[in-house]
Amino acid sequence: MNDFLATLKFKYSGRNFRPIDHLVVCFDSDDWGSLKFSSIEQRNLAKSMGHNVSSEAFVRCDSLETPKDLQNLASVLLKHHDHFGNCPIFTLNFMMFNPDYSAMLQSNFSTFVHHPFFEAYGSDDAQKKVLSVLKSFSPTVFDFQLHGAQHLNVSRFLRDGKMASPLVLDACKVGVTNFSDSFGPNRQAGYMDELGCVSSSDALFVQHQLDDSLSLFNDVFGYRPHCLTPSCGVISSSFCASLHAIGINTVKISLRHYKPTKKDIHSFVALSNKHKGVSFIYRNVSFDPEVTLDFSQVIHDICLCNKAHVPCLISSHRLNYVGLFNLQNAQKNLELLDHLLDEIEKLFPNVEYLSTEKCISKYGKISQ
Numbered sequence: 001m002n003d004f005l006a007t008l009k010f011k012y013s014g015r016n017f018r019p020i021d022h023l024v025v026c027f028d029s030d031d032w033g034s035l036k037f038s039s040i041e042q043r044n045l046a047k048s049m050g051h052n053v054s055s056e057a058f059v060r061c062d063s064l065e066t067p068k069d070l071q072n073l074a075s076v077l078l079k080h081h082d083h084f085g086n087c088p089i090f091t092l093n094f095m096m097f098n099p100d101y102s103a104m105l106q107s108n109f110s111t112f113v114h115h116p117f118f119e120a121y122g123s124d125d126a127q128k129k130v131l132s133v134l135k136s137f138s139p140t141v142f143d144f145q146l147h148g149a150q151h152l153n154v155s156r157f158l159r160d161g162k163m164a165s166p167l168v169l170d171a172c173k174v175g176v177t178n179f180s181d182s183f184g185p186n187r188q189a190g191y192m193d194e195l196g197c198v199s200s201s202d203a204l205f206v207q208h209q210l211d212d213s214l215s216l217f218n219d220v221f222g223y224r225p226h227c228l229t230p231s232c233g234v235i236s237s238s239f240c241a242s243l244h245a246i247g248i249n250t251v252k253i254s255l256r257h258y259k260p261t262k263k264d265i266h267s268f269v270a271l272s273n274k275h276k277g278v279s280f281i282y283r284n285v286s287f288d289p290e291v292t293l294d295f296s297q298v299i300h301d302i303c304l305c306n307k308a309h310v311p312c313l314i315s316s317h318r319l320n321y322v323g324l325f326n327l328q329n330a331q332k333n334l335e336l337l338d339h340l341l342d343e344i345e346k347l348f349p350n351v352e353y354l355s356t357e358k359c360i361s362k363y364g365k366i367s368q
């Protein structure tokens with residue numbers, strides 16, 4: 001894409017913001033709280049069943065955050081400061097529940113049960129420890145927003161389970177949502193697209209799930225968020241009214257996002273800024289070294305944000321920074337993040353670091 005068109009695209013990404021005369025950088029990070037593979041034994045069980053657990057980065061690398069992961073990420077962010085003396089902030093988008101796979105299996109996929117995300121941290125003491133580490137770094141370097149109820153398309157998972165799909169039966173036996181081979185034709189997002197609803201009854205179910213998640217979020221973090229980052233970037237415009245009805249007025253997506261269809265999901269470039277009371281804001285830069293690493297592209301995109309006078313919302317998922325399965329990679333990715341922040345501060349000495357929420361309230365045109 002030539003620079004003129006790229007700048008135009010980035011300019012559109014700021015339609016819900018007033019023009020900003022300096023670089024504003026927000027890091028927006030998904031998947032926190034979501035349970036993935038949690039031990040080598042669990043991965044070996046999946047492999048022994050003949051499933052691929054290595055070709056998809058989100059299956060290969062992601063795992064539930066530990067206090068050490070959080071402290072390591074925070075320590076990099078605490079090293080850096082903007083023009084105003086503030087540290088870069090990661091907005092951690094949380095899944096508020098994790099599915100109970102054994103309950104689904106035992107009920108022959110006729111009921112859905114889930115548990116609050118923090119139960120996955122372990123004993124009461126372990127849960128307290130993770131939550132206290134999270135809160136100890138807020139608001140300095142962490143802020144919290146909603147990613148969803150669970151990283152699961154419940155209706156598709158239950159439907160395929162009832163049809164005895166080996167992918168779903170084995171996933172429940174192992175205790176995960178996806179293997180790498182769960183992704184494929186007609187399942188571009190595997191079973192992870194929570195909002196991939198194609199019927200009104202599915203949409204109503206997901207709306208209730210999200211409403212419960214907002215209440216749990218309020219209990220854990222002390223406020224009810226107004227912003228949602230849909231799983232896998234999948235959302236239909238018809239679902240916006242359901243979100244608005246439960247108090248969500250902002251949705252964060254990438255410039256290219258996906259709408260559900262009866263067969264699968266279809267990608268499209270969205271340039272609308274508001275639909276049925278919900279404003280769209282766009283994460284216009286991606287920093288996911290574990291998925292693709294093109295450092296010069298990241299810097300290039302940040303420069304385009306600056307040129308277009310729009311905030312730079314950098315999408316950077318949890319899988320880059322958790323060390324259960326890839327301690328060396330997590331350390332390497334933290335070094336890259338450190339380097340990225342050095343470069344930002346060198347190129348833009350007047351940079352301003354904000355949480356996504358603060359950026360919206362300070363520079364947005366979104367009415368609360």
Ligand SMILES: [Zn+2]
Nearest residue numbers: 030031231232
């Ligand atoms: Zn996600």
